[in-house]
Amino acid sequence: MSMNPFCEIAVEEALRLRESKAVDEVVAVSLGPQQVQETLRTALAMGADRAIHVSTEQQLEPLAVAKLLAALARREQPLLCLLGKQAIDGDNNQTGQMLAGLLSWPQATFASKVELDKAASSAKVTREVDGGLETLSCQLPAVITTDLRLNEPRYATLPNIMKAKKKPIAKLTPQELGVDVTQQLVTLQVEEPAQRKGGVVLGSVAELVEKLHKEAKVI
């Protein structure tokens, strides 16, 4: 039942947008094998209206996910695609950005605040960047990816968990969406970082400089 935490924040933000009437419907989407349905049920239990499961046993890379989501977006014509900024297993931080690129939509990533202006069909998004906070304005439809401080996701409620059973989960395949999801990346090698070795007590600054130059090669 564990939904990627950033995705959970995205679901929560979508629900809040619906509650404030900025959007009419929240559709939860996930991609992968049958287990993915559990995550979709969690989204439905939180309050999403319906769900779409893109079913495949294939290991999906960010570009493949972005292509599938783009194909879906062309079908569903949403106002907004809300994604978590990254998945905590891969930590790729690519899908949202690639999706925006494929659709030629504006993107606002690492959102810590989202304000939708339905009338003006635009969004104002505050982003957490290294230097601080940056606020962007963009036209809709757009892609927004969520960061940790955007909101605190709600718990599902017991009645909603029971109601989720009745909400539809549509099932599609990559073939039906016309997307080739063959892996394009090959993992060549995986290794642990080198074990941390003990330090050395040095006699002088000159010795330190020599070691930094000759051994650590940092100067």
Next chain:
Amino acid sequence: MLLQQVARGCCQLKQLAAPASLGSTWRHLTAHTYPGELSGGIHLTEEQLGMQALAHDFAREQMLPHAAQWDEQKIFPVEVMREAAKLGFAGLYVPEEYGGSGLGRLDGSLIFEGLSYGDISTAAYLTIHNMVAYVVNKFGSQALKEQHLPQLASLDKLASYCLTEPGSGSDAASLATAAVPVEGGWLLSGSKAFISGAGASDVYLVMARCQGQMLSQQEVDAAAAEGASGSGAGSTVGGGSSSTNGAGGSGSGAITAFLVEKEWPGVSFGASERKMGWRSQPTGTVNLDKVFVPAANMLGQQGSGFRIAMHALDGGRINIAACSVGGAAYCLDYAWQYTSERQQFGQPIGSFQATQFKLADMATGLEASRAMVRGAAVALDEQSPRATLAAAMAKRFATDTCYNVANDALQLLGGYGYLMDHPVERYCRDLRVHSILEGTNEIMRLIIHRQLQRLDYHHLV
């Protein structure tokens, strides 16, 4: 602090114990499985897995970080329980039309298992609150249900269950609180002891012994006239020791269930007891001094109170046992983590066979307890004739076994287990009472034997 903060990069490891030091911002950043998700015997539906996860997450995030403080400072966490109520945890068996969750006993047992992982004492109070809401729904009039159920489901009102008295614990049928019939209702007088929530709760389910039949206005006048003319018959009509008309008598046949409100004249409370555990709940005496209870506040029929009380306890026992399972699961997880880290003689103590055997036995006992609790819950949901037997067996077995699991966990922690710095001692203190209340485990044995005699022995064991 013994348990390490889990770094994001390590989240792929399935952590058995969610370290207590993580706050809600880190929710889900540790991938964890839920205890009992795959427990043998009963296949859980997707919805039940969802409920289990919800209860467990809520307990770990909203209860566990505060439980030590609630215990030490005797704080009754009404606000947190209200948050739990928003998720549906306060009206589990109340129909949706009254704002409840409309769930069954198996669902309830999963939820209490989850909640007690975080705080047994608070979870246990919620079992009692839910038990009273259940009784009001099943035996109350339409008007009474409309008046109380929505607020019980939202926890705007808290409820307590009053059966035990200073003079009647195991011998519950000998209770002495009297209900004297008057016009329009009853006057209740007596004392109830060991009441969870006493003083804090808004409504009290009170079992009292009726001293006669309900009176109509005519009967009141007639009795008064009789009294005035010196016939000395008093104001009771149709009294005597017959237990069939629900009046008077020393047996259980006169006991009737009433819903009493805190604010009514004559209701008072003793000082809160100082207890070994369950310290986040106020426990005390409820005193009734000629409290007028309108006829509308009778639950079920006059004289059916004892049966109602016992029927409610079938469910209550399963839930208390579920609380034992949840609490013990936390202790097992905690001890598992500790023994993998604590080193003595150059290695983790978890590598010694004695430790491994102990953990294996703890896990086995926990699994057996869980299976019995869920099996009894299913029997109650199915209204099986063996439900009472199953509930008594589950309560007897799980409460004792799970206390031992917690106690073993304390032992595995060594000296640290004895300190309040680690939560295991609190779980032990909280679990100790589960073998005593809602029917002592000795009474459970009486019930088990009686049920085995009553039902066909060979079909059951």
